[in-house]
Amino acid sequence: MTQHSTVGAGSSSAPLYRRDRFLLSDEVVYLDGNSLGPLPASVPERMAAAVREEWGGSLVKGWNEAGWFDLPWRIAAQIAPLVGAEPGSIAVGDSTSVNLFKVLGAALGLVGPRRRILSDAGNFPTDLYIADGLTKLVGDGYHVTPLPSEDVEAAIGDDVAIVMLTEVDYRTGRRRDMKAVTEAAHAAGAIVIWDLAHSAGAFPVRLSECRADFAVGCGYKFLNGGPGAPAFLYVAPRHAGAVAPVIAGWMGHDAPFAFESAYRPGQGLRKMQAGTPPILSMTALHEALTLFDDVDLSALEAESRRLGDLFIAEVERRCPDLELAAPRDAVARGSQVSFRHPDGYAIMQALIERNVIGDFRAPDILRFGITPLYTGEDDIRRASETIEGILRNRLWDADAYRVRAAVT
Amino acid sequence: MTQHSTVGAGSSSAPLYRRDRFLLSDEVVYLDGNSLGPLPASVPERMAAAVREEWGGSLVKGWNEAGWFDLPWRIAAQIAPLVGAEPGSIAVGDSTSVNLFKVLGAALGLVGPRRRILSDAGNFPTDLYIADGLTKLVGDGYHVTPLPSEDVEAAIGDDVAIVMLTEVDYRTGRRRDMKAVTEAAHAAGAIVIWDLAHSAGAFPVRLSECRADFAVGCGYKFLNGGPGAPAFLYVAPRHAGAVAPVIAGWMGHDAPFAFESAYRPGQGLRKMQAGTPPILSMTALHEALTLFDDVDLSALEAESRRLGDLFIAEVERRCPDLELAAPRDAVARGSQVSFRHPDGYAIMQALIERNVIGDFRAPDILRFGITPLYTGEDDIRRASETIEGILRNRLWDADAYRVRAAVT
Numbered sequence: 149m150t151q152h153s154t155v156g157a158g159s160s161s162a163p164l165y166r167r168d169r170f171l172l173s174d175e176v177v178y179l180d181g182n183s184l185g186p187l188p189a190s191v192p193e194r195m196a197a198a199v200r201e202e203w204g205g206s207l208v209k210g211w212n213e214a215g216w217f218d219l220p221w222r223i224a225a226q227i228a229p230l231v232g233a234e235p236g237s238i239a240v241g242d243s244t245s246v247n248l249f250k251v252l253g254a255a256l257g258l259v260g261p262r263r264r265i266l267s268d269a270g271n272f273p274t275d276l277y278i279a280d281g282l283t284k285l286v287g288d289g290y291h292v293t294p295l296p297s298e299d300v301e302a303a304i305g306d307d308v309a310i311v312m313l314t315e316v317d318y319r320t321g322r323r324r325d326m327k328a329v330t331e332a333a334h335a336a337g338a339i340v341i342w343d344l345a346h347s348a349g350a351f352p353v354r355l356s357e358c359r360a361d362f363a364v365g366c367g368y369k370f371l372n373g374g375p376g377a378p379a380f381l382y383v384a385p386r387h388a389g390a391v392a393p394v395i396a397g398w399m400g401h402d403a404p405f406a407f408e409s410a411y412r413p414g415q416g417l418r419k420m421q422a423g424t425p426p427i428l429s430m431t432a433l434h435e436a437l438t439l440f441d442d443v444d445l446s447a448l449e450a451e452s453r454r455l456g457d458l459f460i461a462e463v464e465r466r467c468p469d470l471e472l473a474a475p476r477d478a479v480a481r482g483s484q485v486s487f488r489h490p491d492g493y494a495i496m497q498a499l500i501e502r503n504v505i506g507d508f509r510a511p512d513i514l515r516f517g518i519t520p521l522y523t524g525e526d527d528i529r530r531a532s533e534t535i536e537g538i539l540r541n542r543l544w545d546a547d548a549y550r551v552r553a554a555v556t
Numbered sequence: 557m558t559q560h561s562t563v564g565a566g567s568s569s570a571p572l573y574r575r576d577r578f579l580l581s582d583e584v585v586y587l588d589g590n591s592l593g594p595l596p597a598s599v600p601e602r603m604a605a606a607v608r609e610e611w612g613g614s615l616v617k618g619w620n621e622a623g624w625f626d627l628p629w630r631i632a633a634q635i636a637p638l639v640g641a642e643p644g645s646i647a648v649g650d651s652t653s654v655n656l657f658k659v660l661g662a663a664l665g666l667v668g669p670r671r672r673i674l675s676d677a678g679n680f681p682t683d684l685y686i687a688d689g690l691t692k693l694v695g696d697g698y699h700v701t702p703l704p705s706e707d708v709e710a711a712i713g714d715d716v717a718i719v720m721l722t723e724v725d726y727r728t729g730r731r732r733d734m735k736a737v738t739e740a741a742h743a744a745g746a747i748v749i750w751d752l753a754h755s756a757g758a759f760p761v762r763l764s765e766c767r768a769d770f771a772v773g774c775g776y777k778f779l780n781g782g783p784g785a786p787a788f789l790y791v792a793p794r795h796a797g798a799v800a801p802v803i804a805g806w807m808g809h810d811a812p813f814a815f816e817s818a819y820r821p822g823q824g825l826r827k828m829q830a831g832t833p834p835i836l837s838m839t840a841l842h843e844a845l846t847l848f849d850d851v852d853l854s855a856l857e858a859e860s861r862r863l864g865d866l867f868i869a870e871v872e873r874r875c876p877d878l879e880l881a882a883p884r885d886a887v888a889r890g891s892q893v894s895f896r897h898p899d900g901y902a903i904m905q906a907l908i909e910r911n912v913i914g915d916f917r918a919p920d921i922l923r924f925g926i927t928p929l930y931t932g933e934d935d936i937r938r939a940s941e942t943i944e945g946i947l948r949n950r951l952w953d954a955d956a957y958r959v960r961a962a963v964t
Contacts, residue, residue, distance in 0.1 A: 171612040180616045187612035192604065195836070199603050203782055204579040204595035207913060208588045211963035216783055218962070243831020245805030246654060253693060269817055274806035274831065277819040281804030285661060286693060294817060319815075368832070374611055375624055375835035396689030397653030398682035405964045407727075407918050409677055409702060411685040423651020423682065424776070427783035428603070429834035505615060510815050554626070555619035556813045 162442040164451055167522040169439060170372075177527040177534075179506040182346055182484050182517030185372030185436070194435040198428060216427045219434060220378070224417075226437040227380050230445065231344060231365065232354040234385050239420040240430070244345060244366045244379040245274045246395070250420055251362040251381050252282050253394030255310050255339050256290065258361075258387060262309035262338070269294035272318045275343055279312060297322070301329060308338040315353070316346035316482030319513045321474040323482045327358040334359065345369060348380075349440065350483035350519075351449035355382055362387070370483065370519065371440075373433030378426065383417055397422030439521070451520035453478035455528050456485050459516065462532035463487065467539050473513055484517045493556065494549035495538060501549075504534045508556045570850040572859055575930040577847060578780075585935040585942075587914040590754055590892050590925030593780030593844070602843040606836060624835045627842060628786070632825075634845040635788050638853065639752060639773065640762040642793050647825040648841075649833050652753060652774045652787040653682045654803070658828055659770040659789050660690050661802030663718050663747050664698065666769075666795060670717035670746070677702035680726045683751055687720060705730070709737060716746040723761070724754035724890030727921045729882040731890045735766040742767065753777060756788075757848065758891035758927075759857035763790055770795070778891065778927065779848075781841030786834065791825055805830030847929070859928035861886035863936050864893050867924065870940035871895065875947050881921055892925045901964065902957035903946060909957075912942045916964045 171187045172178055178186055202214040211217045224238040231238070242250075252265070265279050276294055283290040295303055297317070304311055311333040316323045326342060333340045342363040347353045349370030355363055361384050367377030383391060393413065398404050399421040402412040413419035457478055463470055463485075470487040489495055489512060496508040506516040516531070538544050579595045580586055586594055610622040619625045632646040639646070650658075660673070673687050684702055691698035703711055705725070712719055719741040724731045734750060741748045750771040755761045757778030763771055769792050775785030791799060801821065806812050808827040810820040821827035865886055871878055871893075878895040897903055897920060904916040914924040924939070946952050 171608070172615075173613075176615070178615060184611075184616040184618075186615060187607065192607050192612070195607050196600065196604060199595065199600050199782075199840070200579065203592075204600070205581075207580075207584070207586060207594060208592040208915065209908070209913070210592075210783060212961040216963075242650065242654065243805065243834075245807070245831030246650065246803060249803050249830075272806075273809065273812075273815050273817060273819075276817055277804045277806060277809065278830075280819060281800075281802055284800075285802045287696065374607075375618060376832045376838070377836075378834065379831070392689075392692075394689055394693045395654060395657050396685045397651065398680075398685060399653070401681065401685065404681075405918065405960075405962070407681050409681060409684055411681075411688060422657075422686075423653030423787070424784045426651075426786065426834045426837035428785075428840055429837040430784070432607070432836055500617070505617070507616065510813065552813075553620040554813070555624075 164443065164447055164520055165522070165524055166439070170522050172522055175503050177504045177531045178522065179504065179516040179518070179531060181372070181519035182369050183507050184368055184375055185370060186522065188372055188436045188439050190438065191432050191435050195428070195432055198431040219427060219430045220421065220425045223430060223434050223437065224380065226434070226440070227348065230353065230440060231348050231363065231382065232352060232356050233382050234356050236416050237385050237388065238380050238382055239417040240380045241378050241421055241425050244364055245278050247364040247379045247381040248275055248278045248343065249282055250393065250395055251341055251364055251383065252279055252310070252312070254383065254391035255341060255362055256286065257392055258339055258390060259309035262307060263289040263291060264308050265290065265292045265310045265312055266300060266303060266308045267292060267294045267312045268297045268300050268314070270297045270317060270319065271314050272343065272345065275312060275314065301332060304332050304336045304338060306336050308336060310339045310341060312341045314343035314345060318346060319473065319509050319515065320486050321482045321484040323480055326354065326360065330358045330360055346482050346484065351452065352445035360384060367433045371433065372436040374429065374436065376429065377433045378430055381420060383420065388416060393419045395422040399423055399425070443521070448520055452483040452518045455520060455523065455525065456481060456518045458525065459485050459518065459528045459532065462529060463535060466532055466536035469539055470514070483519065484515060486516070487514045488512045489514060491544055493552065494544040497549035498538045498544040499534060502534050504531045510556070572851065572855055572928055573932055574847070578930050580930055583911050585912045585939045586930065587912065587924040587926070587939060589780070589927035590777050591915050592776055592783055593778060594930065596780055596844045596847050598846065599840050599843045603836070603840055606839040627835060627838050628829065628833045631838060631842050631845065632788065634842070634848070635756065638761065638848060639756050639771065639790065640760060640764050641790050642764050644824050645793055645796065646788050646790055647828040648788045649786050649829055652772055653686050655772040655787045655789040656683055656686045656751065657690055658801065658803055659749055659772055659791065660687055660718070660720070662791065662799035663749060663770055664694065665800055666747055666798060667717035670715060671697040671699060672716050673698065673700045673718045673720055674708060674711060674716045675700060675702045675720045676705045676708050676722070678705045678725060678727065679722050680751065680753065683720060683722065709740060712740050712744045712746060714744050716744060718747045718749060720749045722751035722753060726754060727881065727917050727923070728894050729890045729892040731888055734762065734768065738766045738768055754890050754892065759860065760853035768792060775841045779841065780844040782837065782844065784837065785841045786838055789828060791828065796824060801827045803830040807831055807833070851929070856928055860891040860926045863928060863931065863933065864889060864926045866933065867893050867926065867936045867940065870937060871943060874940055874944035877947055878922070891927065892923060894924070895922045896920045897922060899952055901960065902952040905957035906946045906952040907942060910942050912939045918964070
């Protein structure tokens with residue numbers, strides 16, 4: 149077995165492992181690309197040009213000359229194949245939270261008399277908060293029912309308007325069967341909204357094939373778009389004509405620069421755009437996504453599973469105090485591995501100080517993203533050894549590692 | 557009279573005119589800073605550091621180490637004095653459209669049984685679209701009544717829930733009397749929302765002094781934050797405790813990294829934040845705002861009026877075919893001058909080709925922003941002469957100038 153897989157070669161013969169295309173110190177084992185992807189090597193130069201030449205040089209003409217006006221749609225075209233979406237069915241902009249608000253609001257128009265939004269109590273909190281806030285705003289009996297993760301699928305009945313789930317659990321990495329859940333929801337007459345925060349860029353997502361109705365996703369995790377990168381949303385083409393945008397901004401108007409006083413929704417998903425797009429953040433995301441031009445996502449998934457299995461085996465062999473929180477079966481797991489430990493926070497701080505970077509998720513989860521584009525077997529072994537050393541010698545047991553930072 | 561005013565000196569003795577602190581070609585007369593502010597000279601280096609050192613070097617630790625988590629609040633503290641807002645009463649993030657959605661949604665919780673949102677039919681379209689979309693989402697009888705600009709103030713009666721106005725009209729530059737309108741609204745028991753898109757960074761806005769209830773503003777016009785820069789919102793401290801966020805995202809939670817399943821609104825205006833902030837775009841805005849550290853806004857306003865008066869006088873003397881669309885009285889005018897002409901679009905394209913950059917707003921407005929930080933008398937005279945030459949020789953009368961670009 150080679151250190152770095154080239155199984156992603158496919159017809160392009162490009163190696164899957166491409167750490168040299170990231171600016172990532174050799175000293176770092178970066179297992180947190182599921183929180184913030186590292187800096188693609190081509191981004192700094194592209195950003196410098198966007199700042200100096202486009203903003204500085206073209207000034208307001210950049211909206212046309214530099215293609216800013218269409219930049220969100222060029223990014224959408226990059227993301228669509230990564231998530232198995234039909235051309236024209238992705239819109240890019242705003243945060244994941246705002247995008248979820250948009251698709252939930254749009255979906256409410258399709259559910260007839262049903263009022264229940266079914267979700268997972270362990271869903272990423274913003275999804276639950278956003279849905280709850282939206283139902284309170286709309287009133288009319290809409291409500292969110294969060295159930296224990298394992299009870300959600302059985303609860304999909306004919307009183308359910310919308311099933312709102314995240315494909316990969318942010319804590320445990322458990323991956324839901326998108327196709328089976330979507331089919332069950334449709335059989336019950338419900339709409340499904342998928343949160344792809346931990347899916348897009350990690351493995352082949354099959355929105356169209358699974359007949360998903362709506363989805364949202366994140367630009368700054370596996371897509372490497374930079375801190376707080378713009379997010380995206382998906383609307384199945386069969387719904388695109390029927391949905392009305394609830395945040396109806398001027399950039400979603402059919403003719404924004406006609407400055408008409410009445411709103412006319414833009415063509416296709418243009419109407420889902422609200423305000424002026426943040427071009428600098430968009431530029432970084434657009435450039436970062438070029439890294440995926442020659443990535444075979446199925447090969448990426450296979451390599452992630454192989455490295456994840458290796459990591460579990462190494463850690464379990466070395467660290468009996470860590471309890472596996474992720475599914476042991478790689479097929480039921482997203483591109484991350486998680487372990488539980490009551491002192492997880494301090495252990496993670498000790499790890500980070502030793503340049504093995506993962507993150508901690510309350511209450512007790514040590515979380516490690518597996519990203520074969522810049523992570524190989526050597527990294528997995530080094531991470532495992534470092535964890536072992538920290539636990540064996542109780543190196544985490546220091547006051548400095550217990551101080552909680554604002555962001556964990 | 558000197559070419560470049562230093563009336564902004566104040567106690568800092570810093571000159572108001574500071575074109576050398578922008579990367580702006582000497583060949584350009586830039587009269588479109590009310591659409592997109594030019595590039596501040598210190599931004600490229602700051603952005604390069606944010607990309608390479610913070611994102612590339614700190615990776616996910618940047619949220620704490622590089623201060624990303626608090627960046628929106630540091631920007632808010634920069635903006636507050638520019639708009640006369642109390643400390644802690646500004647929140648930064650998202651687009652102006654989304655911010656308007658947020659404050660309108662919040663304001664609906666304060667209006668009791670009233671249901672009418674009064675606005676100006678000539679308001680910037682996104683404000684009308686957003687309000688209309690929100691009222692349709694909420695139902696319950698809420699509705700928007702756009703009236704002709706000159707009829708709005710007289711229509712503020714006891715059936716009005718919210719008066720939603722833009723302080724400076726984006727087409728004509730007409731500036732409303734914020735204090736008088738706010739007082740009239742309060743006397744009628746209504747809430748006032750001000751859109752400061754063409755105010756913030758152009759002259760001293762006095763939100764607190766005028767007892768405004770809510771406001772929104774734009775980061776990429778007079779604040780020079782870059783294309784699509786994050787926007788901001790204002791909530792008067794007397795309302796901050798009572799309002800509930802309608803887009804209730806995780807970054808507005810009291811403890812985002814506790815990952816609690818139930819939403820608890822964050823302290824102060826933290827709750828108005830929704831998703832993860834776009835750090836790269838935020839960084840540019842933060843750096844750009846340092847340009848205002850030593851600007852005397854009253855002096856800026858005075859100089860803008862002087863240059864605006866000069867521009868009107870020069871253009872009217874040279875170009876009898878242009879009809880003044882802006883108020884002649886500088887006190888009733890924002891920091892822009894507008895003229896009407898049936899061939900305004902083509903004339904503006906001819907001007908832009910000659911490096912006098914303003915913009916066109918349908919149906920017939922030639923719009924020129926006046927920004928004394930980088931515009932002096934020479935620029936005003938050169939712009940006037942160029943317009944004169946184009947009109948006198950019908951240089952605009954060419955097919956190439958009639959092709960409408962996506963963004964005007």
